[in-house]
Amino acid sequence: MTDLTSPRPDTWRGWLLSDTPHSRGQARLGRLYLLWLGLARNPLAMVGLVIVLALLVAAALAPLLAHQSPIEQDLADRLQPFSAAHWLGTDELGRDIWSRIIYGTRLTLLIVVLVAITAAPVGLLIGTVSGYLGGWVDAVLMRITDIFLAFPKLILALAFVAALGPGIENAIIAIAITSWPPYARIARAETLTIRNADFISAVRLQGASSARIVARHIVPLCLSSVIVRVTLDMAGIILTAAGLGFLGLGAQPPLPEWGAMISKGRSFILDQWWVATMPGIAIFVVSLGFNLLGDGLRDILDPKQGGQS
């Protein structure tokens, strides 16, 4: 650890990769650094990471990047082709398509994040409890999970939105309801491999309750595989949300949701092709980014599966 005191740039590397970390924080940072090194070796995953970062930046800096309001109409300027004033042209109400796509990143991010933070914890909880307790609890919970897994996702989401009414919140709820089962399956499988480990027995002998063991000792160990799966699912979530938007069941006008924008541009596809085409490219690039990143993460965190596919 003498490296730490010397000012050379490679000392940080030495500290991070140290075999004998002095604190939990150092060990964690070291693991993150290893993850980063693995990711950096995979060019496709890096492309994915750049796309996802670009999405985050676009959402954060939308007012700076967009040069017009995404909802303000200008009927004199409708359906204009590409120009210096409108980089990607304008739509049927004279709104700047570039600005709408930039603001649309916020909606996409909102949907993805909300689905992830509702569906993943539910799946994680059901899976770990099911795997840890076993017996009839396991049988019942897994039966329910299997039932939801056997359903067609999009159709089920459609039916939920039909009952709840169209809108972005309801679309998010519908997608979340249909996407938790895989996380439960993964978390349960992980739990089964660690529930009989010595450290769990040690904690149990110290008198920890089942709830404490699951929450403090099992859930953290299942997190990484669930996170990988969530990243891989992001693309699917984006596509489902865009599909709902396209059918008019997701975000409602005048929100600049990409799927809804394609649906609107459909009427002009023959003469003003850019109106429908540009948002589609945005959806494609973002889902490709999540897919590439998810693939890369899986290769690093779960080499067993990565070699297979």
Add this chain to the structure above:
Amino acid sequence: MTATNLQPGPTSVRPGGARRRRRRGLALRVAGVVASLATTFFGLLLVTFFIGRVVPIDPVLAVVGDRAPRDVYEKARLELGLDKPLWDQFARYAGDVLSGDLGTSVLTSRPVLEDIGRVFPATLELATLGVLFGIVIGVPAGVMAAVNRDRWPDHLVRVVGLIGYSVPIFWLGLVGLLLFYAKLSWVAGPGRLDVFYDGLVDPVTGVITLDAALAGEWDVFWNAIDHLLLPAALLGYYSLAYISRMTRSFMLDQLRQEYVTTARVKGVSERAVIWRHAFRNIRVPLLTVVALSYAGLLEGAVLTETVFAWPGLGQYITNSLLNADMNAVLGGTIVVGAVYIGLNMLSDLLYRVLDPRAR
């Protein structure tokens, strides 16, 4: 083994016993699959019941619409049995569905099941052609990728697959129509037939290509194919992404095995090693993958049909959705769900019955 046993040899009793045991094991497994099929379908009914009766604030409004007069409203309320306890309502609902009564569509005022029977062949035709497309291209592509692991054919197949996973299918449909129909005129436009050919062939099966071939109307047949090409190719692309990925991973598993090395050492040609030895062993898992992607296509058809104005189940569901026709939406959901669950279970069953290792 006693001396009175007429069958020769000490092993003679075993095969019969083993076969009987195996058959009993198989029967048990089949029973297990049927039981899980039943519980899953029961779950599906619970969910659709929940969506139809519990989620909406007023299920009656969801059925009759908000402009219905008071007496119609009351009648619908009693008809739905909303004055009864929830479990009683569910029992009635499940009974109705199981006896084939999915309610009446508000939009077409016909029984939902009859409507679905009319539109289903169109979806079936589209999905079948799509999955065929996915198999014909996806399987060889997956094998090529596995054989050339980490070389350019592998990367190509991987990238093509990733694009398939990432592109919104409705958008691809629009761009496809713009390019191949409007600009290049390579394929016919939306719909199942040109207006000119509409109604020339009696619907016997509802599958237009089949009907036309049966009637010997080859002009109609080729026109239908012309209309099918683009949407089927798009749907096929989706299943292609999945099928090629799975084929690659199955093949890689096989090519790692020792019997492959043995065959190569014996001087078997590379082609024979790949197709006669390795590929034979992945046929069964591949069959289950095909069944799964077929089920997935029924779902993918919802968005594709909307883009291509294809009068199938997907369009029926979305049309009913936009007109707040709850009976039709839930009926469609049940039918798609049942087919989906059925195909899932079928693939599971096929795997267990056909693959000796799973026995």
